[in-house]
Amino acid sequence: MALRDAPSARPALWRSLPCPAAELRLDLVLSAGQTFRWWESSPGAWTGVLGGRVWTLRQDRDRLWYTVYGEEEEEDGHAAEATKLDGAETDRILRDYFQLDVGLAALYRAWGAADPLFRKVAHDFPGVRVLRQDPVECLLSFICTSNNHISRITAMIERLCQAFGRRLCCLDARPFHAFPSLSALAGADAEARLRALGFGYRAKFVSGSARAIAEGLGAEGLRQLRAVPYAEARRVLCALPGVGAKVADCVCLMALDKAEAVPVDTHVWRIARQRYGAALGGRSLTPRAHQEIGDFFRGLWGPRAGWAQAVLFCADLRKGQELAGSWERAGGGRGQDSRGDGPP
Structure with missing residues (x-):
């Protein structure tokens, strides 16, 4: 995002938080169906709306960089009324949103120790964490x-x-x-x-x-x-x-x-049946199937089973998107690529 192209937005200075890639991968977290308000505004930069403000985020090897844009001026030339946030508050908002106080690398190790399939998949998908949204x-x-x-x-x-x-x-x-x-x-x-x-x-x-x-x-x-x-x-x-x-x-x-909630759609149902051999839920995603599949993964991964499921969902989604891209390039149609392929 070129700051000079946005004079009315009055960008703040860039700030950063310590955050290694093993703890957060913006490209995986912000594009995999958890949230729908971020877009890759330039290579490696993600711009979106959080807490009633517009942010741009970037990462390098061990830090999460961000800037927050001010509100544009109204017709009378005065800036729209907004609460001013200092750096400590914007740091707090980002830490809360990404739940950075939760040590992800340690969780990956625990899930991998309990589940060889998770260990194999997670190697290529580090830094997938669950957002804490409004x-x-x-x-x-x-x-x-x-x-x-x-x-x-x-x-x-x-x-x-x-x-x-x-x-x-x-x-x-x-x-x-x-x-x-x-x-x-x-x-x-x-x-x-x-x-x-x-x-x-x-x-x-x-x-x-x-x-x-x-x-x-x-x-x-x-x-x-x-x-x-x-x-x-x-x-x-x-x-x-x-x-x-x-x-x-x-x-x-x-x-x-x-953190124990495991959202179950046809992606997750297929993962449970095909990759884990779990004959759960009968022939359709009934309330009983949701409960049984959730209980299966909670028994496997423990109290943060929803976080572990987010990693496998992201991996499954990315592979599906790659296959869909190949299919489209060959003249085929677009398939489902979200949690929304079943009934609400």
């Missing part, structure tokens, strides 16, 4: 993953933010918007607007869940599910429109601190 954004984003693939989900979330979210700044002629508020997505016309944006049947679920949360738990109540047991958080989520076992487990794992 629960509202994570939930409403994953509702959009049903019967979908990453590139299409990313485009949908971008349209959602442009239509309903506050504009933050413009970089290289690309506008960036905050994720919409619950109130914006719970409005009377939200479902119709989402359908016009190409959300199809998901429009009803996005607006319905936004309304249910706004009128019930509220954003803070959803966040407080971080403090309750996994089974209870999952039960509350599954009561929301369009939220089934898979979406609930994605939110539990990636936003609500439930």
